[in-house]
Amino acid sequence: MKPVLHAALAALVLPLGAASAALADSGQVSIENAWSRASIGTSRPGAAYMEIVNEGDEAVTLTGIKTDIAMMPEIHRSSMNEQGVSSMAPAGHVSIAPGETVALEPGGLHAMLMKLQRPMHEGETFPLTLIFSDGGGVAVDVPVLGIAARGPGN
Amino acid sequence: MRRRSAFGYGAAAFGAIGLTLFLGWWRVDGPGAPEPMGQRPLPLTAMDFRLTDHQGQLVGPEMLVGRPSMVFFGFTYCPDVCPTTLSDISSWLDMVGEDAERLDIIFITVDPERDTVDAMAEYVGYFHPAIRGWTGPEAQIKRAIEGFRATYEKVAGEDGGYTMNHTASVFLFDAEGRFVSTIDYHEPREFAVPKIRRAMKEKPGGAT
Known part of the structure; x- marks a missing residue:
């Protein structure tokens, strides 16, 4: 039982290890359609959304985010179970295959901005940096839309 | 032996x-x-709970009988799913048009600890003006949740705070308070809007 379990674990872990061991090149990552919703003051957490495009030939792994607007920014994932119950948890590392796009979007992966340092006002932008496993960062200016915004298109 | x-x-x-x-x-x-999960909510006439709306008035399920209604659960410290639901609802109401005035639209918080009457008033003010916010003692919110056959759960976060898991569907009732349908989280508006219209058409006696 145990060796089988170990083998199964190894099979699960190995591809992840291989992906991050390869020379993940965050220089090949671009960010599109970033946006966020205005906050009411600073007591509630904010959320930011964007599309992360891996234009390189190697997988890249998103390991975290940094922004001066929040003391605790993290990639979180909202999910819905079969009974329609929503929950939210830290997403951990997010791997993006070569040529693939990962969307941070409402109801899924999102940049959760905990402990806001200042209110997010509609019409302003704030800087946010995505951190990758190669140590590199990709910066983006995130426009703040209205609190009831549905995306950058409307 | x-x-x-x-x-x-x-x-x-x-x-x-x-x-x-x-x-x-x-x-x-x-x-x-x-009891099987996902079973139908009770009719509003069979529910019993007392809450306070965002204008400080005492409210209960009986106030929703007489007009079609749309009820959902959430909390204002929810950064992702709840504002999305509220803005989805706002856009459905815009599509329903003037008829939306015949609907009662109620957002019941599952986080009364932080969602006081004032917090609800401030929050719902940013969305469609027809949306009303209800809060109250936890025991009453629990009774409401049970009537809707919904669930909620407080979950500790790593920052010392907490978040709430909760049923994210929107519940539709006809003017008699009978359950008509749910709209799932982020359901496309071309499905959501006809469901709302159906709840509005169902007349007492079942004739449409």
């Missing part, structure tokens, strides 16, 4: 297995089974 004790053990083992199977059946499929 030996044979007998072996037989005895065998019988005991057999009995134990039988009992286990019976218990399993009792708990899973038999009379001891938990």
Whole structure:
């Protein structure tokens, strides 16, 4: 039982290890359609959304985010179970295959901005940096839309 | 003698297995089974809870009988799913147009600790003006959740704060307070809007 379990674990872990061991090149990552919703003051957490495009030939792994607007920014994932119950948890590392796009979007992966340092006002932008496993960062200016915004298109 | 004790053990083992199977059946499929999840909400007329709306008025399910209604659960410290639901609802209402004035639209918080009457008033003010916010003592919110056959759960976060898991569907009731349908989280508006219209058309007596 145990060796089988170990083998199964190894099979699960190995591809992840291989992906991050390869020379993940965050220089090949671009960010599109970033946006966020205005906050009411600073007591509630904010959320930011964007599309992360891996234009390189190697997988890249998103390991975290940094922004001066929040003391605790993290990639979180909202999910819905079969009974329609929503929950939210830290997403951990997010791997993006070569040529693939990962969307941070409402109801899924999102940049959760905990402990806001200042209110997010509609019409302003704030800087946010995505951190990758190669140590590199990709910066983006995130426009703040209205609190009831549905995306950058409307 | 030996044979007998072996037989005895065998019988005991057999009995134990039988009992286990019976218990399993009792708990899973038999009379001891938990109420199935996802069952229909009670009619509003069979619900009983007392809350306060975002303008400080005492409210309850009976106030929603007489007009079609749309009810959902959430909390204002929810950064992702709840504002999305609120803005989805706002866009459905815009599509329903003037008829939306005949609907009662209620957002019930599952986080009364942080969502006071004032917090609800501030929050709902940013969305469609028809949306009303209800809060109140936790025991009353629990009764509401049970009536809707919904669930909620407080979950500790790593920052010392907490978040709430909760049913994210929107519940539709006709003017008699009978449950009509749910709209799932982020359901496309081409499905959501006809469901709202159906709840608005269902007349007393079931004629449409």
